Amino acid sequence: MNMIKNPVYKREMRVSARSFRLALVLLVFNGILALVALLNMYSMLAQIRVTAEIQYSSFLDLYLFMAVLEFVMLVFIMPAITAGSISGERERQTLDLMLSTKMAPIQIILGKLAASLSTMVLLIISSFPILALVFVYGGVTIKDIVMLLACYGAAALFVGSLGVCCSALFRKSTLSTVVAYGIMGGVVIGTYGINQLALFFNRMPGGGYFTAASAGTGDGSSGGFLYLLLMNPTVTFVMTMLRLSGREAASGNITQWFGNHGENFVSQNWVGCSVVIQIVMAVILIRVAVWAVRPGKKAW
Amino acid sequence: MLKVRGLRKIYGNYHALDGLDMDIEDGALYGFVGPNGAGKTTTIKIISGLLLPDQGSVEIDGVDALAHPVGLKEKIGYVPDYFGVYDNLKVSEYMDFFAACYGMEGLKARRRSQMLLDQVGLGDKEDFFVDGLSRGMKQRLCLARALLHDPVLLVMDEPSAGLDPRTRLEFRETLRELNAQGMTILLSSHLLTDLAELCTDVGIVDAGKMLLAGSMEEITEKIHVSKPIIISIYKNMPAAMALLKEHPLVRSISVKNQEIMVQFVGSERQESGLLTELIQVGVQIRGFVREPGNLEAVFMQLTNHEEERVMLSYEHDQESGL
Numbered sequence: 001m002n003m004i005k006n007p008v009y010k011r012e013m014r015v016s017a018r019s020f021r022l023a024l025v026l027l028v029f030n031g032i033l034a035l036v037a038l039l040n041m042y043s044m045l046a047q048i049r050v051t052a053e054i055q056y057s058s059f060l061d062l063y064l065f066m067a068v069l070e071f072v073m074l075v076f077i078m079p080a081i082t083a084g085s086i087s088g089e090r091e092r093q094t095l096d097l098m099l100s101t102k103m104a105p106i107q108i109i110l111g112k113l114a115a116s117l118s119t120m121v122l123l124i125i126s127s128f129p130i131l132a133l134v135f136v137y138g139g140v141t142i143k144d145i146v147m148l149l150a151c152y153g154a155a156a157l158f159v160g161s162l163g164v165c166c167s168a169l170f171r172k173s174t175l176s177t178v179v180a181y182g183i184m185g186g187v188v189i190g191t192y193g194i195n196q197l198a199l200f201f202n203r204m205p206g207g208g209y210f211t212a213a214s215a216g217t218g219d220g221s222s223g224g225f226l227y228l229l230l231m232n233p234t235v236t237f238v239m240t241m242l243r244l245s246g247r248e249a250a251s252g253n254i255t256q257w258f259g260n261h262g263e264n265f266v267s268q269n270w271v272g273c274s275v276v277i278q279i280v281m282a283v284i285l286i287r288v289a290v291w292a293v294r295p296g297k298k299a300w
Numbered sequence: 301m302l303k304v305r306g307l308r309k310i311y312g313n314y315h316a317l318d319g320l321d322m323d324i325e326d327g328a329l330y331g332f333v334g335p336n337g338a339g340k341t342t343t344i345k346i347i348s349g350l351l352l353p354d355q356g357s358v359e360i361d362g363v364d365a366l367a368h369p370v371g372l373k374e375k376i377g378y379v380p381d382y383f384g385v386y387d388n389l390k391v392s393e394y395m396d397f398f399a400a401c402y403g404m405e406g407l408k409a410r411r412r413s414q415m416l417l418d419q420v421g422l423g424d425k426e427d428f429f430v431d432g433l434s435r436g437m438k439q440r441l442c443l444a445r446a447l448l449h450d451p452v453l454l455v456m457d458e459p460s461a462g463l464d465p466r467t468r469l470e471f472r473e474t475l476r477e478l479n480a481q482g483m484t485i486l487l488s489s490h491l492l493t494d495l496a497e498l499c500t501d502v503g504i505v506d507a508g509k510m511l512l513a514g515s516m517e518e519i520t521e522k523i524h525v526s527k528p529i530i531i532s533i534y535k536n537m538p539a540a541m542a543l544l545k546e547h548p549l550v551r552s553i554s555v556k557n558q559e560i561m562v563q564f565v566g567s568e569r570q571e572s573g574l575l576t577e578l579i580q581v582g583v584q585i586r587g588f589v590r591e592p593g594n595l596e597a598v599f600m601q602l603t604n605h606e607e608e609r610v611m612l613s614y615e616h617d618q619e620s621g622l
Contacts, residue, residue, distance in 0.1 A: 005400075005405075007400035007401050010400070011386070011389070011393075011397045014389075014393065015386065015388045015389060018388050092385070093380070093382045093383070093384045094384040094385070094386065096345075096350050096378075096380060096384070097378070097384045097398070099349075099350055100348050100349065100350060100376070100378040101373060101398060101401035101402050101449075102373050102374065102401065102403055295349055295351065295352065295369070
């Protein structure tokens, strides 16, 4: 599907490029990144002046810190951008007008999602000069940046699809935004919490029944609940960052996070599997959104 | 052009449409009239492919609209009872967007859009932002948008709502021009005066059913009882009032000076019988004539759910002892 010819995408890009909001988001986003980066560099230089010792690992820490900050902001901004996409059309009473034309619901949904993702790509690209500060000192390769971008891309697609889906299901943008953030919180914190809870119960005397997979493993584990973390973009990001920083061995494999889990294909290729799972979930969410905007379907 | 059969739509326990039928001939300017909640918007949304009926069929220009929704959208131009405009978008960009939604791009789309904007009187507003236009201009822009793909049927849901009288007149003129060019138009409204002067055909709907449909002349002829009899009294008004008040075929009476307006539900023979009775009780009469029928009266007659006898000013005055 040629997105450049999608009327919704074209209109969204034109309107957003004209709006003050995009300029403000770019300013705030890059302003925070720049502030953090410059403060961090200043503190490192101050330390060098006092101790006369250059800790090159600090520059990598700066890169990691900025990458984390950027990821958190992406995860927080994406629902805000997408959760009003379809419900906003309903509120402006323009959705019916679009549906009365030859446009198919899938074109409307993909146009909206692509426009939001383009905004995200713009945010990421605009932050490159700040991220590139670490290249001044070396230590981070282009491959590392590409890996990071792939991780950002999967997360943005998943979170964006969730926002568009909520926006298609709910009539009001406010409700849609609240639900999108709620679900996102559930996925990020909930999957982690479930694993903690499962581990806690399984470490209680006689608690092995909670997860059959961990029964008889001695110290217990969160069992099959571990694989819920495949949905969690934060875990994917953390795994990517651990690999990039070479701390994977020190922090342990994902199989060591919640008790001892056996090694298998998924745990050995966690990042790849997680990205695939997030893309599959994004496709499901897009299909739900298409179903929700078809003619005659009432939003909640 | 449009054939609707047995349309039913139920929301919970509420029957929005209850077996509605409708026929619109090629080139008609069809007024779809009914009180609020009668099922006009639901019908229009189903015809425009924005809502699916629980039962029934819609055929547009020989195409089964429910089975071929994409084919339907090529044939219909839809103007809702709201404007549906975007912030930060210019008039020409708004038209370009909807042209692209119909698969039209480039020079062809631009020329068509310019032609339509000129036709609705917005040719000089191309570079204006849509949200800065007046209500009347927005409504005309919506009309131009709906005509972009050259539809065979233009469906409009209460398009005059909220417009000032002058803009309404101008809008009506534009519709007349379009109809004169051969465009079939379905126009819903609860403003009967709008339709009475504009439409060639009328359908009156209430409680999800078509109560009456046909050409404007047929409709006004059909309801004989909607035409009140105006009796001009020369002498003996009390005797005339006493007789009319007790008459079983009189539904309402109103009095102005020496004229009595009577809603009489009898045939022409019974009408002449009434005249005879009035003369027999000693009423001296200057005039006895039926007023020409109008759509307003038909509408009120049909959508009045109770066959009640209406007491008007004269009787009020009598009862208050004036």
